Amino acid sequence: MTQMENARKGRITAEMDYVARKENIDIQKLIKGVASGKIVIPKNINRESSPCGIGKGLSTKINANVGSSSQKEDIDLEVEKALLAVQYGAHAVMDLSTGPALNEVRKKILEVIDVPIGTVPIYEAGVAARSRDGSVIDMDEDDMFRAIENQAREGVDFMTIHSGITMDTVEKLKNSNRLMGIVSRGGAFLAAWIMHNQQENPLYKNYEYLLEIAYEHDVTLSLGDGLRPGCLQDASDIPQIQELIVLGGLVEEGRKVDVQCMVEGPGHVPLDQISANMKIQKTICKEAPFYVLGPIVTDMAPGYDHITSAIGGAWAAFSGADFLCYVTPAEHMAIPGLEDVKEGVIASKIAAQSADVALGLKNAWEDEIKMANARRNFDWEGQFELAFDGEKPRNYRQSCPVEEEDMCSMCGEYCALRLVRED
Amino acid sequence: MTQMENARKGRITAEMDYVARKENIDIQKLIKGVASGKIVIPKNINRESSPCGIGKGLSTKINANVGSSSQKEDIDLEVEKALLAVQYGAHAVMDLSTGPALNEVRKKILEVIDVPIGTVPIYEAGVAARSRDGSVIDMDEDDMFRAIENQAREGVDFMTIHSGITMDTVEKLKNSNRLMGIVSRGGAFLAAWIMHNQQENPLYKNYEYLLEIAYEHDVTLSLGDGLRPGCLQDASDIPQIQELIVLGGLVEEGRKVDVQCMVEGPGHVPLDQISANMKIQKTICKEAPFYVLGPIVTDMAPGYDHITSAIGGAWAAFSGADFLCYVTPAEHMAIPGLEDVKEGVIASKIAAQSADVALGLKNAWEDEIKMANARRNFDWEGQFELAFDGEKPRNYRQSCPVEEEDMCSMCGEYCALRLVRED
Numbered sequence: 078m079t080q081m082e083n084a085r086k087g088r089i090t091a092e093m094d095y096v097a098r099k100e101n102i103d104i105q106k107l108i109k110g111v112a113s114g115k116i117v118i119p120k121n122i123n124r125e126s127s128p129c130g131i132g133k134g135l136s137t138k139i140n141a142n143v144g145s146s147s148q149k150e151d152i153d154l155e156v157e158k159a160l161l162a163v164q165y166g167a168h169a170v171m172d173l174s175t176g177p178a179l180n181e182v183r184k185k186i187l188e189v190i191d192v193p194i195g196t197v198p199i200y201e202a203g204v205a206a207r208s209r210d211g212s213v214i215d216m217d218e219d220d221m222f223r224a225i226e227n228q229a230r231e232g233v234d235f236m237t238i239h240s241g242i243t244m245d246t247v248e249k250l251k252n253s254n255r256l257m258g259i260v261s262r263g264g265a266f267l268a269a270w271i272m273h274n275q276q277e278n279p280l281y282k283n284y285e286y287l288l289e290i291a292y293e294h295d296v297t298l299s300l301g302d303g304l305r306p307g308c309l310q311d312a313s314d315i316p317q318i319q320e321l322i323v324l325g326g327l328v329e330e331g332r333k334v335d336v337q338c339m340v341e342g343p344g345h346v347p348l349d350q351i352s353a354n355m356k357i358q359k360t361i362c363k364e365a366p367f368y369v370l371g372p373i374v375t376d377m378a379p380g381y382d383h384i385t386s387a388i389g390g391a392w393a394a395f396s397g398a399d400f401l402c403y404v405t406p407a408e409h410m411a412i413p414g415l416e417d418v419k420e421g422v423i424a425s426k427i428a429a430q431s432a433d434v435a436l437g438l439k440n441a442w443e444d445e446i447k448m449a450n451a452r453r454n455f456d457w458e459g460q461f462e463l464a465f466d467g468e469k470p471r472n473y474r475q476s477c478p479v480e481e482e483d484m485c486s487m488c489g490e491y492c493a494l495r496l497v498r499e500d
Numbered sequence: 501m502t503q504m505e506n507a508r509k510g511r512i513t514a515e516m517d518y519v520a521r522k523e524n525i526d527i528q529k530l531i532k533g534v535a536s537g538k539i540v541i542p543k544n545i546n547r548e549s550s551p552c553g554i555g556k557g558l559s560t561k562i563n564a565n566v567g568s569s570s571q572k573e574d575i576d577l578e579v580e581k582a583l584l585a586v587q588y589g590a591h592a593v594m595d596l597s598t599g600p601a602l603n604e605v606r607k608k609i610l611e612v613i614d615v616p617i618g619t620v621p622i623y624e625a626g627v628a629a630r631s632r633d634g635s636v637i638d639m640d641e642d643d644m645f646r647a648i649e650n651q652a653r654e655g656v657d658f659m660t661i662h663s664g665i666t667m668d669t670v671e672k673l674k675n676s677n678r679l680m681g682i683v684s685r686g687g688a689f690l691a692a693w694i695m696h697n698q699q700e701n702p703l704y705k706n707y708e709y710l711l712e713i714a715y716e717h718d719v720t721l722s723l724g725d726g727l728r729p730g731c732l733q734d735a736s737d738i739p740q741i742q743e744l745i746v747l748g749g750l751v752e753e754g755r756k757v758d759v760q761c762m763v764e765g766p767g768h769v770p771l772d773q774i775s776a777n778m779k780i781q782k783t784i785c786k787e788a789p790f791y792v793l794g795p796i797v798t799d800m801a802p803g804y805d806h807i808t809s810a811i812g813g814a815w816a817a818f819s820g821a822d823f824l825c826y827v828t829p830a831e832h833m834a835i836p837g838l839e840d841v842k843e844g845v846i847a848s849k850i851a852a853q854s855a856d857v858a859l860g861l862k863n864a865w866e867d868e869i870k871m872a873n874a875r876r877n878f879d880w881e882g883q884f885e886l887a888f889d890g891e892k893p894r895n896y897r898q899s900c901p902v903e904e905e906d907m908c909s910m911c912g913e914y915c916a917l918r919l920v921r922e923d
Contacts, residue, residue: 147912148902175914203914213919256872258920265916272920307916308872309857309865348818348858374814374854376871379883380892384850387807388814391797395771409875410896411909427807431797434732435771442732448799449679449731452832460802469803473833479571486834489570491598491626493688493730496636497681497695 079295080118082335084111092120096130101440110134114328115364117235117337119169119193119297124232127191129168131339132366136438137394137429140195140368140402141167141422143174143186149412150176152185158418159190165422166465167403169235171195175204175262184231193234195299198224199280203266214270218279222286229290235297237341238287240280240327241320242267242303250304250316257307260344264303284327288336297337299368300324305344308376312346313354325361332363339366339400342393346372351389355397368400369393382408383417383424390425394432401425419466426465453494455483502718503541505758507534515543519553524863533557537751538787540658540760542592542616542720547655550614552591554762555789559861560817560852563618563791563825564590564845566597566609572835573599575608581841582613588845589888590826592658594618598627598685607654616657618722621647622703626689637693641702645709652713658720660764661710663703663750664743665690665726673727673739680730683767687726707750711759720760722791723747728767731799735769736777748784755786762789762823765816769795774812778820791823792816805831806840806847813848817855824848842889849888876917878906 083090089104093111096118097104107130110116116132131138141162143155159170169192174182179201187194201224203213225236239261247268250259259265267278280287291298304320306312324340331338340362346354351372358367372389373382386404394401405413405421413421433441444463451459457474461467477486483495506513512527516534519541520527530553533539539555554561564585566578582593592615597605602624610617624647626636648659662684670691673682682688690701703710714721727743729735747763754761763785769777774795781790795812796805809827817824828836828844836844856864867886874882880897884890900909906918 146909147914148907148909149900149912175912200914213914256869257876258917260916262911262914262916262919265919266914269919308875309868310872348814348854350858375850375857376868376875377853377886378846378850378888380887380889380896381846381850384807384810384847385854388811388851388854391771391811392815406892407896407910409908409910410893411900414899423801423804424807427798427801427804428811430800431771431808431811434798435773445732445799446679449733452731452799453680463800464803465801466803469829470833473803473830476837477572477834484571485832486569486571487830487832488685489572489598491570491623491636491685491689493683493685494681496685496688496692 079292079335079337080111080120081114081337084108085335092118092128096128100130100135102134106134114332114338115366117297117339117366119234119337120295121229121232121234122295123230124187126193126234128193131400133364135399136433136440138168138400139422139425139429140169140171140400141418142171142402143418144172145174145176145179145182146412147176150178152178152182155182156185156189158415159186161415162418162422163190163192165419166426167192167422169193169195173197173200175200177208179204187232195235195237196228196233197237197263198228199239199263199266201228213266214273216270221279225287226290229294229296233296235299237263237299237301238280239263239267239301239303240278240284241300241323242271242278243281243323244271244277246304246316246320246323247271249319253314253316255314255316256310259304260307261301261303261305263301267303284330288331288334291336292334295337297339298331300327300338300340302341302343305342305370306346308345309347312343313350317343321358321361325363328362328365339368342367342369342398343372344370345376346374346389348374348389348392351392352396355393359397366399367397368402369398370402371404373404379409380406382406383421387424387428390428391431394429395435401429423465502715502758502760503534503543504537504760507531508758515541515551519551523553523558525557529557537755537761538789540720540762540789542657542760543718544652544655544657545718546653547610549616549657551616554823556787558822559856559863561591561823562845562848562852563592563594563823564841565594565825566841567595568597568599568602568605569835570599573601575601575605578605579608579612581838582609584838585841585845586613586615588842589849590615590845592616592618596620596623598623600631602627606651610655618658618660619651619656620660620686621651622662622686622689624651636689637696639693644702648710649713652717652719656719658722660686660722660724661703662686662690662724662726663701663707664723664746665694665701666704666746667694667700669727669739669743669746670694672742676737676739678737678739679733682727683730684724684726684728686724690726707753711754711757714759715757718760720762721754723750723761723763725764725766728765728793729769731768732770735766736773740766744781744784748786751785751788762791765790765792765821766795767793768799769797769812771797771812771815774815775819778816782820789822790820791825792821793825794827796827802832803829805829806844810847810851813851814854817852818858824852846888
């Protein structure tokens with residue numbers, strides 16, 4: 078039975094209990110959310126892990142992507158990245174490997190990491206087809222479903238499934254005047270496949286079969302936005318919204334058979350369009366949890382896209398997004414290193430916390446008040462402990478030693494807090 | 501004659517002409533903005549510089565703070581920071597030095613830096629009083645006005661003046677249940693002075709005299725928010741808004757005598773309160789340009805406050821703020837180093853550009869479209885040239901060499917753009 082089916086039958090699972098305690102919310106509220114599909118708890122029945130809840134009324138969650146590419150493959154490094162991401166507070170990790178040993182990376186991560194693990198099984202299918210027949214478009218339907226089923230058996234908790242790329246949406250894309258075309262890798266696999274084979278996307282055509290697999294292992298479907306905009310100019314256009322409408326229908330299909338579903342969203346979006354995007358997803362997808370990548374609010378800062386997406390992510394989460402996919406400073410340029418992963422996770426945590434505070438979440442406010450008290454009391458160690466990353470502020474403080482505890486090198490003896498207190 | 505007086509008399513100054521060209525807007529629109537006080541052009545008559553316009557309809561400007569403290573004083577380093585900030589795109593630089601040689605730092609910066617320079621003259625007065633009599637509260641009225649007048653003669657283009665700290669606002673502060681009290685250094689100088697001397701703030705009492713000095717040299721007054729909140733819990737409270745009301749009155753006084761004024765704003769503000777703060781400033785201060793510090797949207801990330809304030813700054817600028825003061829990663833911890841200054845400027849530029857694009861500014865959109873084209877065409881050098889910092893993305897690309905030009909190590913041969921193009 079899936080979490081959703083249990084919730085609908087009024088059964089409290091161990092996972093629901095764990096999530097309700099962690100979120101500090103009433104278990105009945107959580108059950109109601111899971112039963113209605115407004116909350117998902119990604120937790121494959123085949124793997125032990127510490128789950129998290131994603132959706133309405135819960136704190137904003139963040140995901141860190143790791144994974145090899147055809148240009149860089151180092152299994153141990155990818156595992157190390159995943160561990161580091163969790164250490165700094167990622168609630169979930171996606172393995173997006175596309176290197177030749179992608180199956181090994183995934184297995185190792187599933188073994189070592191305790192939080193929900195997500196994947197994009199079409200990568201496995203495409204990479205296998207390419208190594209066998211020369212190109213990803215040589216995938217057949219079996220390749221696709223075999224990858225999904227294998228990964229479901231291995232214990233993957235949520236999977237990005239690009240069922241929204243259809244002959245119709247690809248046609249709409251061709252007729253649009255998009256500047257960047259498709260920038261989703263999985264989306265491109267399927268769009269290229271559809272264009273080459275002139276056939277409907279098997280993940281759309283045989284969606285019912287896909288739901289059967291998801292149901293059997295309680296895999297949460299993360300319905301991918303293969304047509305997300307790749308630059309600000311392309312945001313909120315017809316292909317993007319047309320795909321969203323398809324995804325809205327797929328959410329309803331999933332809910333009919335007790336399969337947990339969330340929906341993925343853009344991408345590159347100007348700040349003024351973010352809240353509209355969140356609202357439209359919520360209406361079209363009947364309040365399914367929204368998992369957004371970024372959004373990146375300007376393309377002018379390659380090397381700093383953890384910041385461009387922290388801006389977009391904060392506003393998105395405040396406007397309804399439930400799950401933020403981190404973006405690292407290496408985005409658009411290279412596969413991220415360890416330091417990039419850390420920076421990406423912290424930037425996402427900042428975005429999530431900003432939103433949670435603005436939404437009035439109790440846990441988020443309690444942390445803010447603890448931190449303000451530590452600052453007021455010149456309790457430096459207290460600040461470092463509460464901080465998302467205690468090491469960096471500690472290093473700053475140590476880099477400019479001062480004589481007194483209630484002083485820092487920024488304002489020195491002219492500290493505002495000291496001055497007013499002294500008088 | 502000040503820029504405002506010229507504008508009111510319909511005279512186009514060289515500065516207005518320069519600003520209108522740079523902003524790509526009609527000169528008459530600019531003149532109207534300057535005449536009404538909705539736009540300021542900080543440009544002291546005693547110093548040559550490349551001015552910028554700040555206010556309604558113009559692109560969002562950013563300021564970088566530099567300056568020594570009592571704990572760390574290195575004149576050359578502060579000058580180097582100022583140069584670096586301008587190199588990365590700061591439109592203005594404030595020298596906030598409080599070290600013993602603060603006058604030397606300022607003079608050097610005024611000499612070397614081509615953009616508008618701002619200061620907080622009360623620092624000079626307080627530091628002088630402390631070295632003479634032992635404490636900043638030993639300042640007298642002459643110390644305060646002497647500093648202002650000296651700095652105006654030297655060519656300082658804009659000055660933070662804490663005339664909003666009054667016996668009344670200090671009383672309101674005492675009666676509030678603020679968690680962090682005062683966190684503005686200049687604000688604390690004057691609040692401590694008022695509490696100790698039980699006298700009205702000379703910068704408020706003798707505001708007319710201050711206006712005379714500002715008029716004579718065309719110093720733009722930046723009316724300081726000494727009672728800005730120092731943590732999220734204190735945001736938008738009575739002391740803050742009471743001070744804003746005082747500042748609104750002072751703007752009107754300034755406009756009567758052709759003195760350019762802008763208003764400074766918070767601070768630490770939850771995301772959901774930012775647009776209300778911008779709107780209230782605009783109504784109370786009759787659309788005077790709004791210069792905000794941050795706002796920082798969570799206190800949980802010391803060491804990363806360039807990110808917390810990029811989030812707040814982007815939303816603030818989209819909601820009406822005209823001028824963003826950068827915050828560096830060292831904020832709250834230590835005096836920033838060169839790398840911190842660079843990071844702070846870039847984070848602020850990201851915030852400003854995000855807002856300008858969302859507001860539909862033509863120049864901002866043109867840049868985005870150029871960048872999108874460079875990305876689509878795998879024109880790496882084009883991207884690096886357009887980027888706010890070309891070096892960082894170039895280093896990423898070089899760190900993971902790939903065989904082909906239309907490839908990066910992130911997606912390798914499975915690049916979405918390549919896949920769809922190939923087919």
